[in-house]
Amino acid sequence: MTTYPPAQEAFSRSAPVRLWEEGFARDPDSYYDALRAQGAVGWAELAPGVPAYLVTDRQAALEVLRDDATFSHDPRPWEATVADDSPVLGMMRWRPNALFADGTDHLRYRTALIDVFDRVEPHDLRARVHRAVRRLAGRIGPAGQADLVGEFARPLMALVFNNLFGLPDSYGDRLNAGLGKMMEGGAQAAQGEAEYGQYVLELVAAKTEQRGDDLPSWLLDHPAGLTADEVTWQVFLTLGAGYEPTTNLVSNALSRILGNPAYYSTLTSGARPVLDAVVEVLHHETPLTNYGVYYARRPVAFHGVWLRDAVPVVVSFGALTRAAERDHGGARHPADAWHLSWGAGPHTCPVKQHTLLIATEAVERLTQWLPDLQPVLPRERLSWRPGPFHRSLTALPVRFSPRTLDPSGDPS
Numbered sequence: 423m424t425t426y427p428p429a430q431e432a433f434s435r436s437a438p439v440r441l442w443e444e445g446f447a448r449d450p451d452s453y454y455d456a457l458r459a460q461g462a463v464g465w466a467e468l469a470p471g472v473p474a475y476l477v478t479d480r481q482a483a484l485e486v487l488r489d490d491a492t493f494s495h496d497p498r499p500w501e502a503t504v505a506d507d508s509p510v511l512g513m514m515r516w517r518p519n520a521l522f523a524d525g526t527d528h529l530r531y532r533t534a535l536i537d538v539f540d541r542v543e544p545h546d547l548r549a550r551v552h553r554a555v556r557r558l559a560g561r562i563g564p565a566g567q568a569d570l571v572g573e574f575a576r577p578l579m580a581l582v583f584n585n586l587f588g589l590p591d592s593y594g595d596r597l598n599a600g601l602g603k604m605m606e607g608g609a610q611a612a613q614g615e616a617e618y619g620q621y622v623l624e625l626v627a628a629k630t631e632q633r634g635d636d637l638p639s640w641l642l643d644h645p646a647g648l649t650a651d652e653v654t655w656q657v658f659l660t661l662g663a664g665y666e667p668t669t670n671l672v673s674n675a676l677s678r679i680l681g682n683p684a685y686y687s688t689l690t691s692g693a694r695p696v697l698d699a700v701v702e703v704l705h706h707e708t709p710l711t712n713y714g715v716y717y718a719r720r721p722v723a724f725h726g727v728w729l730r731d732a733v734p735v736v737v738s739f740g741a742l743t744r745a746a747e748r749d750h751g752g753a754r755h756p757a758d759a760w761h762l763s764w765g766a767g768p769h770t771c772p773v774k775q776h777t778l779l780i781a782t783e784a785v786e787r788l789t790q791w792l793p794d795l796q797p798v799l800p801r802e803r804l805s806w807r808p809g810p811f812h813r814s815l816t817a818l819p820v821r822f823s824p825r826t827l828d829p830s831g832d833p834s
């Protein structure tokens with residue numbers, strides 16, 4: 423009989439890199455450097471006592487993402503090994519949705535999601551974002567100062583996603599509060615998970631009662647025949663998968679643009695498209711850092727390490743993008759498809775084009791209406807939210823010439 427060494431043995435000389443520490447948000451590079459020093463696969467902790475293999479090498483990452491015969495997305499064997507109150511369970515526990523499914527179940531859920539998102543036409547999506555930006559720009563414009571995370575990117579995504587999911591704008595704060603706590607994976611994660619779960623349950627119950635022209639209603643009527651419970655879990659996934667990382671894509675892009683005045687002027691003059699700035703974030707500061715979570719189906723030798731089953735194998739999109747920043751000196755890699763920030767293989771993000779459109783439209787409209795945004799703090803003094811899974815600014819304070827929007831939405 424084959425006996426396998428315990429998971430830690432390959433890393434016996436390395437203490438796990440603790441991604442749950444405060445310092446990770448402040449200085450992720452040093453944590454990623456420590457992981458890379460261990461080889462293609464490093465040993466980390468996602469929460470105290472929750473170990474994981476972190477994949478920091480591009481080739482190894484592609485192998486994990488594409489090889490679904492060796493790697494599964496189903497966390498249940500791992501879940502049986504963790505404490506019930508572990509703060510990362512909110513983000514990692516199994517639910518009957520596309521992200522945690524393999525094979526035919528996965529295909530069924532994923533196809534339904536792709537089909538309903540395909541019903542959202544680009545011009546319609548652009549108009550929804552435009553309306554939401556206008557509303558927020560109208561609110562912050564007269565003050566001449568704002569926090570572009572708390573007063574723009576977060577409420578913007580709450581407005582856009584609630585609108586796509588058929589909820590009134592007034593629901594934004596509830597969405598923000600529940601999801602934000604769950605994503606940080608800290609002491610309030612369980613409460614956030616419960617609040618967000620209740621939010622989604624109420625939403626799907628309302629749509630089951632009375633259909634609307636929105637994503638949950640289309641999912642309920644999709645020919646795949648998803649039950650109301652299955653629709654609830656696809657909504658739980660997509661609303662969360664969309665809201666938090668897209669908020670961070672927009673705020674990370676804004677912070678990079680505003681931190682570089684020469685670059686900002688090329689965007690506001692139209693010399694470079696805003697899409698460039700958004701794509702640059704995907705190359706260098708991806709919002710979803712360590713959330714490509716896989717599990718070896720059986721113990722396997724992989725890039726010099728024994729991977730045990732029931733231990734998360736996490737593709738570190740964050741380590742991969744930060745390595746790109748270092749290796750290419752801040753310039754974008756010549757190949758657009760080089761970054762892996764959308765993942766790859768069967769679970770690759772199904773709504774890349776929608777996301778790029780939302781983020782680009784958001785930045786373009788904001789900088790059009792408030793063209794002289796000035797950061798209050800240098801980029802290195804900005805603070806980042808804790809948590810192993812994301813790269814998320816706490817705040818992005820700016821100043822600008824006060825403006826009011828006339829009723830047509832044009833700046834005056």
Ligand code: HEM
Nearest residue numbers: 520521532663664667668710714715763764765769771777
């Ligand atoms: C409209 C916004 C978005 C929505 C609705 C959305 C939705 C989803 C869904 C449903 C999945 C699971 C697909 C599957 O398992 O088959 C997924 C995967 C993924 N998404 Fe997105 N997403 C959005 C934005 C983003 C953003 C901004 C990023 C980061 C740049 C991102 C990165 C990813 C990655 C890396 C995966 C694959 C994770 C893995 O391999 O396990 N997504 N997304």
